[in-house]
Amino acid sequence: MPGLGTSFGRGGATTALQDLQNADAILIMGSSMAENHPVGFRWVIKARERGATIIHVDPRFSRTSAMADMWVPLRAGSDIVFLGAMVNHAVANGLEFRDYVVPYTNAATIISEDFRDTEDLAGLFSGWDAEQQAYSPETWAYETGDGAGATPSGGNPDQHIAHPPQRGGHGKDRGGEASKVAPAHRDPTLEHPRCVFQILKRHYARYTPEMVEEVCGVPREAFLRVADAFCRASGPDRTAAICYAVGWTQHSVGVQIIRTAAILQLLLGNVGRPGGGIMALRGHASIQGSTDIPTLYDILPGYIPMPAFGDDGRSLERYLRTHRSDTGWWANFDKYTISLLKAWYGDAATPENEFGFGWLPRISGDHSHFGYWLDMADATGTLEGLFVMGQNPAVGAPNARLERRALGNLQWLVVRDMVETETASFWLDSPEIERGELRTDQIGTEVFLFPAAGHAEKDGCFTNTQRLLQWHEKAVDPPGDARSETWFMYHLGRRLKDQAARDPKRRDAGLAALTWNYRTEGTTQEPIVDDILQEINGRTVADGKLVEGYRSLAADGSTSCGCWIYSGVYPEAGRNRARERRAEGAYGQGWGFAWPADRRILYNRASARPDGQPWSSRKKLVWWDESAREWTGLDTPDFTTDKAPDYAPADGASGDAALRGDAPFIMHPDGVGWIWVSSGLKDGPLPAHYEPLESPVANRVYAQQVNPAADLKERPDNPYAASPDDRYPHVLTTYRLTEHHTAGGMSRTLSHLAELQPELFCEISLELAGAIGVTNLEWVTITSPRGAIEARALVTPRMQPLTVQGRTIHQVGLPYHFGGRGLVRGDVVNDLVAISEEPNVRIMEAKALVCRVDKSGSGAPDRGSRTRGSRFPAVRPTV
């Protein structure tokens, strides 16, 4: 979540789903919310019923468009042009909420005179290192010091060293030099030519309605209707919200698309206020949780960066110095890190051994998912075995064909799932076996399939889209040998620790020191998950008492805490707040626990004017109560409760005390929202439009065609089309349907769901169907440089050809749920998608690529399979 993290301070949705009902306009873009978040969409419907304007900007007319007031089809992958033009519309017409922008954002901050914009450098920002294929962000820094010029590395020289190119973007930079911004480096009139506002104005000047028409294929009148409706719904007594999902993230510029939305919301004063903000819709249950307590290689729980080898990882002291910010909330970095180490290593973590810091793994290269997978494909031997849990990469991963073939190079593969997925059976019935590319008797991989318990068969906790922790209780025992993930991980860890104890090796010292003493219950020895949540909440080491929240954590090893942002979820013995179900108040407080500290709307200090009073009575949320001398309101204040609005820090103050009483973005060293991101992003301080890695058109905005920092991973088994490429004239976008769950393991196997969408289809417009001579339900072959698949054509006016740069561009939609197993089947759409890496989060570009579509059989490429669709006679299961 670096898009939101760098802009606002925390990598999570700024708002709550319930709060969408308070919006005056909702822009849904990069998401088909009604289809993929139908339960949360009730709040959008409520907003519409209360008079809000619902706008859906999406290549397809989906169920979301049907419920929206306006649907604007745009070319997949042109989002930054559309949003950038909205930014331009706002600043060029003076529609920005200036009373909010000046005190609450870095619009007034003056930037180093060494900075050169894309305007001057043909689409690149200054600092591009062509040899390293990476940016060096020194010239993006704020002007600090005597004002005569920028100090290249800001306040803390270590903070830039800590960002070697291989490091991922989840553990974001703390923005060292922002601590040093003095009033002299801000221009509240926003007139200084090097202030962020003026740079922004110049940067987006070329993002005009005409450019939108040219690049996005959106008629300028349609664009202006959207821009006007959205901007008009913003101001002191009106707010507008933006909802997005993986339709924004799965791009080679995904983080920068989200950044553009963040800039727009900051300019219009929509962050931290009721009915405003940015709702990051997460793909499925607990995806927010999987970055908070990460399944990622570059961060530790609570957005603490993973130390890098030979760099900040050299010593704890150096690590803390690198990441601890002088001002703002991250001044507490050492408390959270040491409490985490105490939670993991217990009594073995002592000041003498740096609390076990040396036992943490170090980043030494690109350890992202795709890097490893390509190693697997090359049979380099780096990867001997693989655990696959809650995933079905044989269907759900990009270039699934490459990924399935790579599985055959493993020595062993463990799959834990509720059904035998395509990943578990790749050696038996994958398309590669059918095509003769792999032979079962030549695959040496030993495959272990473990039956997994479903969510109703185990206790546990979800962290959903709005940072809300919700406990769920076991309803029934899992059948047979099926066990929970907790059971599997706990007992695996226990056995590994036993083995390490029997045969001590230096490298296993961390494993030996790890606290792993959860209680178990029942004949299956199921670990008690409640214990784990208590460990996450944190304790005082001396007496084992649960801490009330992260304010109680200390840096001297006297406290332990498994994830500081979750601290407070279990504030006292017997009180699991994730389990509470007494919703009261405007934002459902009392139902579950929203991190941090049960704040439902983040940065809500911004819902009040600098003087502490609400911007308007209609949009009041949190305000300063002068008589009680504290912040109060409808939500838990995201602010130090007794810090008065007129508080001014003393010279030399540090941490939160160094932030003024009108600085709502408390995680940032300067306490303001970042329109400009001086460090922490790998592809620029401001978003710029680059075409998708494969595009039917040349970049009309800059000479630079694609995101320079993106990693294409181009190789013979992961090839790309040229841009443009006559062989692949159409734009392809992938998506999901309400009726199925991601790669289908949990829905294609259930008749009640499978019958609702029983086969893969390819949505095409009437015009394209006419051009290639197919009618509804006829078979078509869809080809990309990576492969060819077949699907039935679903010919519909919901798909619309667009006119882009004077050419007609057809867009093709494919849902990606299908594979070769289950009650309903279809070809694997992800065989068409390339493995590529967005520079910050290393995600693939699955939402905008190119393809061709032919009527099957009539000279279409042969995809090499004999069977198609639901290749086996449909079974009629009885319940």
Add this chain to the structure above:
Amino acid sequence: MTTAFLTDSTVCIGCKACEVACKEWNEIPSDGFTLTGFSYDNTAGLGHSTWRHVKFIERANRVSSPQPADAGYRSNAFRWDFSSDVCKHCANAGCLEACPTGAIVRTEFGGVFIQPDVCNGCGYCIVACPFGVVDRRPSDGRAFKCTFCYDRQKVGLQPACATACPTESILFGELEDLHARGVERVRQLSERGINDAILYDARDSSVGGAHAMFIFRGRPEEYNLPPAPEVPTVHLRAGWRSAAVAAGLMLFGTALAFYAGPPAPDHEAPRDRVPAREPAARRPWR
């Protein structure tokens, strides 16, 4: 209490949670796995194994091509409407009146319920339903349709579909309350410029009102609903009248034969002592 459904299509997002919840609760088997090619509707209609069914209506036929930013909820040019259909639980239920075994009963909640242990699969109810809801399951022989979640209502629960609906498109409650809400909702929509919404309650028909009412935009025919549903038993009065007239006429004819005087002597058949009434009865045709 007399309960009812009010299904408001103007807030339906077509998620089909009602279909799935219905099948889960009632343990209904699959319909088969056929891609119909008709929008996103692959269960095709109400039937023996689909008791809630979401219709997907793409209205692009009015114009050749929708205008960007002029499509969606407020548009008349291009819309995609979703509507969850269900048994109407008619006040005058054709199926119930046609059932010869007494398997179909009216519950204390006003719903129409087929008792599966009594149904003998005769199929009279199927032709008697004005909405084409009741259907016989070939593998079983008996007739099935929405039970109005009689078992759930018995223990104070809402029907499964209404419980699962995320947007409150399916409302469940007291019949007259919901009817009033439906009337009010149509008025509100009209105020907001949506003039084509109607409340479909079948009250002005021989069905005498439905316990499952619908709000949707457009004409009933567009949703595959009869604009003027008719319960077959309304024809009973006319049918019995015709039968009575016919019987009366026949009786009159018979009586006439008795009193129309002696037959003409038939010397050819002296042994036959029975009065030769037949020729006399044929007299009117002569």
